Amino acid sequence: MSLKVGDRIPEFETTDAKGEVFTINTVLGKKALVIYFYPKDDTPGCTKEACAFRDSYEDFLDLGAEVIGISGDSSASHEKFAARYNLPFILLADKGNKIRKQFGVPTNLLGLLPGRVTYVVDNKGVICSVFNSMNAAQHMPQALEVLKAMK
Template sequence: MALKIGDRIPDFLAKDAKGDDFDSRELIEKKPLVIYFYPKDNTPGCTAEACGFRDQYEDFKDLGAEVIGISSDSVDSHQKFAKQYKLPFILLSDSDKNIRKLFGVPSNIFGLLPGRVTYVVDRNGVIKLIFDSMMAAKHMPRALEMIREISEGRAK
């Protein structure tokens, strides 16, 4: 079952692009999070989306938020992707698609491609925005707008 606005995000574990263990409980209830699921490293849309988050990353950090990108690519693939495009945020490998299932991220294009969904979560781990669109360039601006609302106390 897919998560909805107002739900608390589930705890999850994964490997990051460095091969280190990542535990979501280390960030939940400490800072707002942007968690974006994307189909695949080094594809045109996913690269544009990642570079959009990279280019505005300091704005997210200045607002106290962390950005986390998740796909089913391997740790090695993430490491190369992050290095090639100088991605400063966390990339997580969800090779078994368990995190995608936990969130209920749908597949798109007749189930052939993993979905592209961004979740913005407040400091308490509560989902404030779910943006489900294959339009890669639209995710970062929507996420940044919601993080601003959260930081200014305007988020519902």
């Protein structure tokens, strides 16, 4: 079952790009969050999406939001991906797609490709927007518009 607008996001813990433990409760309730699930590091669409979030990262910070990217790649893969493209935001490893399953992120292409879904979450942990599209270019502007409307 997919999470929808009005639902609270689940609590989760995993590792970040540095291999350190990250618990969502460290940011939940303190600021708005943009949590985007993407298929894989270093693929053309995912790189385009990550670089769009990077290029507008200051805008997200100015709106009081933190950006978090999540995929099934390892912390080591995320570390290389973040370094290669100077990604300033949090990347989380979702081993076994546990977090993806908690959020109910669907798969695409007959279940072969992990889905691409972005959630905008208010500072109380409640989902304000869910954007499900394999078009990587649309996620960052969509999230930014939702945050601006929340202000």
